[in-house]
Amino acid sequence: MLPRSKPPGPGAAPRATRRRTSGVVAVLAGVAATVATLAPPALAAPPDGATPARGGTVPATAVDWHPCPGENDAQCGTLSVPVDWDHPGGPTFELALARTVATDPAARVGTLFFGPGGPGDSGVERIVDGIGRFGPELRERFDIVSFDPRGVGRSSPVRCSAELLARRPAPVLTSQADFDATVAYNRQLRADCRVRTGPVFDHADTSSMARDVDAVRAALGEPKLTYHGSSYGTLLGQRYAELFPHRVRAMVLESVMDHSLGTRDFLNTSTAAAQDSFDAFVDWCDRTESCALHGRDVRATWAELLARAGRGEVPDPKNPAATLTPYALSGFLAPRALYDPDYADLAQTIAALSAPTSGPASTAPTGDRTRAEQPTRVNPLAIACRDWHLPIRDYREYAAQVREMARIGTDLPYPQALAVVESCLGSPPVEHPQHRLRVDTDRPLLLLNSVHDPATGHDWATGVARQLGRHGVLLTYEGAGHGVYSATACTRSTVDRYLVDLVVPARGASCPAAAEPGV
Structure with a gap:
């Protein structure tokens, strides 16, 4: 994961308040956390005549808020929720929460709940350190609440042996033996x-997290979410919907x-989204004189960099003892730089990495995760394997899929989604696998997506909009980036009007791109 800049304060301009949000597998760094003690809570009937999910009962206890550590206005708390919502009277764990209260109590609308990305992002950190993500009006009119989802951060995080995680097989499989070794490794890691x-x-x-959210809603006394x-x-x-x-x-x-x-569609559309953003x-670099690669053949320069990476000749800027692989370059380095997007920085990075070296920098590929001082590490990818059924039968099918992705992603052949599929090879069936949405809400959901999103392509948003039918409306940002609420005044104001005043934009609505993308 590339480093994230700390969000500026509330007075910053809209674009300055943007902060990269994680894509499907932007989970290579964990949050230090403590595992909660399991103890059965006092349970009561759901408030307001609500119907409990799957026979479960919402915990009756309210959240005990207290100041969060550090220099901020956030409050932290926990809520006991069942480990297994099918057995609400069984063991529980503590769900970590954080909130800021509405700065204009007289105009307060209610509580706005934020769902973090990842899997593996901390909603608590978003509130404590990244509240500038939300516009001034939202901070005035809502208490803003988020959480560390179960298995993440301070909410009983998925922890595994650091030594075992460091032995993860090579990310690009080259034989049936590699395939079998990865399946065996995944089985060992799960255990x-x-x-x-x-x-x-x-x-x-x-699905369990959605029931956690409803428990928080009830505990906060909100009739609706x-x-x-x-x-x-x-x-x-x-x-949840x-x-x-x-x-x-x-x-x-x-x-x-x-x-x-x-x-197949998961991998191919992920590849196409990253390639489109590249x-x-x-195009930006070809027309922008300030681009560090302006006047050069950008694709040829990038192709040569990938070739050098394949020979072990590209040092990792963050770890001089290691090298960057083609997988790391095309699967993580370039896509992450396209999230903001920071075109100028990506061009400078490619130019710097393309500088000739005296030879192979190291025999150790980047991504060596050995941390002898830490016996365990968090592993949020395990959450994805509980949500997605992504089977590949054998190496022959895997190799055919990799070739197909290479034809789609001529510059970025290894999408981030490939890490999910490989990490889940051999996983047991999931309880709620992929399916077409079945939503019947009283008000249409508002979808927001950029045209050029490297992680969640615009075609994913249009596909979900089609599944929602009259229960969803898509707002398209005609620019680039992943997480574009703060991209322009148009995107921000449209979302704010919807959340505050329940004004649903017209179907087919869009917001123009920022005047100077990528700088």
């Missing part, structure tokens, strides 16, 4: 993580996941 994590491991899925989910958080929003359609007041899905795709970067 290790299950032991180290405890009972939450088998219930760290988005006002929700804004970004990236992987859109999957959480979709699932399926389970509790008439408890949705308003729901924004920003940078939209499509949970109806099988393995194409937009190349």
